[in-house]
Amino acid sequence: MVGTSIEFFDFYIYATAAVLVFPTLFFPAGDDTAALLSSFATFGLAFVARPIGSILFGHFGDRVGRKATLVGSLLTMGIATFVIGLLPTFDSVGYLAPALLALMRFCQGLGLGGEWSGAALLATETAEKGKRAWAAMWPQLGAPIGFFFANGTFLLLMVGLDFDAKNAATNHAFLTWGWRVPFLASAIMVIVGLYVRLKLTETPVFARAVEEGKKVKAPVAEVVKTSWRPLIAGTFIMLATYTLFYIVTTWTVSYGTGKVADATGPKLSISYVDFLTLQLVAVLFFALCVPIAGWLADRYGRRSVLLVITTAIVIFGLCFGWLLNPSSVTQGSMLFFLILGMGLMGLTFGPMSAILPELFPTNVRYTGSGIAYNVSSILGAAVAPFIATWLVADYGVFWVGVYLAIAGVLTLIALWSVKETRTLDLTEV
Template identity: 75%
Template sequence: MSQAPDVVIDPPVKAVAEAKEVPRSRIVVASTIGTSIEFYDFYIYATAAVSVFPHLFFPKGNDTTALLASLATFGLAFVARPLGSIVFGHFGDRIGRKATLVGSLLTMGVATFLIGLLPTYHQIGIVAPALLALMRFCQGLGLGGEWSGAALLATETAKKGKRAWAAMWPQLGAPIGFFLANGLFLIITLFMDHDTSNPDLDGAFLSWGWRIPFLLSAVMVMIGLYVRLKLEETPVFARAVANGEKVKTPLAEVFKTSWRQLIIGTFVMLATYTLFYIMTTWVLSHGTGKTPAHGGTGVGFQYTDFLVLQLVAVFFFAGAIPISGWLADRYGRRITLLVITGLIMVFGLSFGLLLDPVGMGEGRMLVFLVIGMVLMGLTFGPMSAVLPELFPTNVRYTGSGIAYNTASILGAAVAPFIATWLATSYGVGWVGIYLLIAAAITFVALLVMRETKDASLDG
């Protein structure tokens, strides 16, 4: 006989159950602006991990070694993200979505602001990269709790048959944050006349200019807090509280009742994460790296020129997200993602051709970036509906967060590192094979996953 979950019935449930209906526009703004801020914070680190931190936070030596060390600290946040999903998921499933969303935003924002104040290796030695790693870990904690809360805010307030469309709004935070972060870095490098191919350690950019995007995150966080503090609790969670469905330990409950969904959700996200961090972090280092003629394996673009190409491609990323939301509501989550994942596998086979440094020009690189970003938007868009729909209300924050962020370790934390090693050791075509393998694993997970388009979020 199965054991009933250890539920907690709170006496003052009436007030929670009678949560006010929030205007849809406010929900859209709150879910989008929060993830935009979180992804902005995350991407300014990703950009700096390639162009700034190898020069300022690690000892001088081999350039590739410094880059790999910097990318390792970049990956540290992905280790923290599942922990963040557990911590914030516990409170999100116990006390509500609204308060937890505020906490995750503050955690991420404070850590990002402090990175902008850190002394460098040349000033305090080995303590500098240690502090950088600590702040990166805190960034991961915050983002680990942010995404699930924003996804639940969107899905648990959506109209019937429109959940994937409603859930695509927080997903738009990724291209918006990317555009803001990289656009700001582009403006600063151009204004300060910074040459990434021949960086001047005493120049304005590496002396203090790189700190500006990190410090400006404080302004964005205050805007996000203002919007989120005006929210009410989601009606789905309010009904769960009123019905006495909360559990004392959401983490234990989700592993007891929904372990299969955790595994499926993790591998459903694998290809999305691998593709995205190949198309953003790794490709930046490859695109601006030394060419084979100069002892490298990269393409040799100027940093600013390559950023412009990435920013153009990001518009296609953003445009594909609402398309994927419509497709997922119209045809279902499973078949939509199966087709897109198949296309990602085909795209992986094109790396050797599209990224061949011989005769590489801006046109061919832009084609590569646009194809990758369109596929990214199509696969990323439905995820904030798919993962929450896999789990019951009383463990939804915890379950969707753990699946999403465990996938970040398997697909994102190691992707730039593995891709750099493969390109250096075996050629850029093997980076595409790596993406193909990740997509094949996701394809199998989608075959096993049930369709969730018409699943009820109550209960």
């Protein structure tokens, strides 16, 4: 949990900066929407890198072990995040600035691509019988914890430096050095994470596989050859989760803080400070629902719980036109929307670190679960803010919800295609 919290903190400070800072500092001045879309495009690069990271780290995770690979993924993420805090802006080096930003974002994706599977496997492969989903939900808590501290850090800086994102000059302290603080400070957190991870021992399930000579030379080729069905199913099982989260977090920041036109004129336009405060309140419901989902998944099964929650996500998506109507939405109704979205996110995210590893045998579990989880990040998370920004600009907010509902339906189909995995023995699956 400590390690994943640090990794997700690093990942999410970029997501916040992609709306607050990068369009202004790292892209040429001009069309604000074009700059925002360009920033979202570099934001999405990490999700392209994540499957590559899952293949790279998965190879060593299934060949060398879970512990060493987790240390490597944490270092990759930490170094890339620290370097972002040192990058020159567009005014200093021109187009080299967004190029370097994109490169570091790609490296962040590599690190997180190897992180999730290792953390999930460390938990599931050491869990007590009948409590595997409960054990597996602990690394999942890293996501809301990382998100809370990422946005909380930016909120404190904005308040402390009296930064108004809509009216501040480009030489404001927040834009010149303040935004760099979370990226540079992450180095301290990475050192703590490394200390924790170097104290870990290898999982007994992997150790037994080594003793029995079950390691494979090429985990990627083996997983494609023997486990391509769960690879596809796992990818789409994660789709609704990813789409939901990055619509409710990254896209809603730009929607909630911008002026959205309706028949009576521009509406909405919540301040960045107020909106980040709303998100910090809502993310507590995300964190609360993760352990609830872990308990439910052990009690009633992963598949049954996820079928119910995904159906609720589809219904939630179809209510966007009402919940986010620009002519009537207020800070109170926006908070209600965020709490609903974050609560559903916790319920769907909690069992993922149990069901995805359970789909694969031990000798390719790291690679298989990692590829499924991270390929889904391209189909869901990478494009979600970009597509949602385009849909709301051209067709209205209702169609953003339809987009989420379609992702939910695809996840429901994937869930129907797999069997319940709650009672499987991980050494024999």
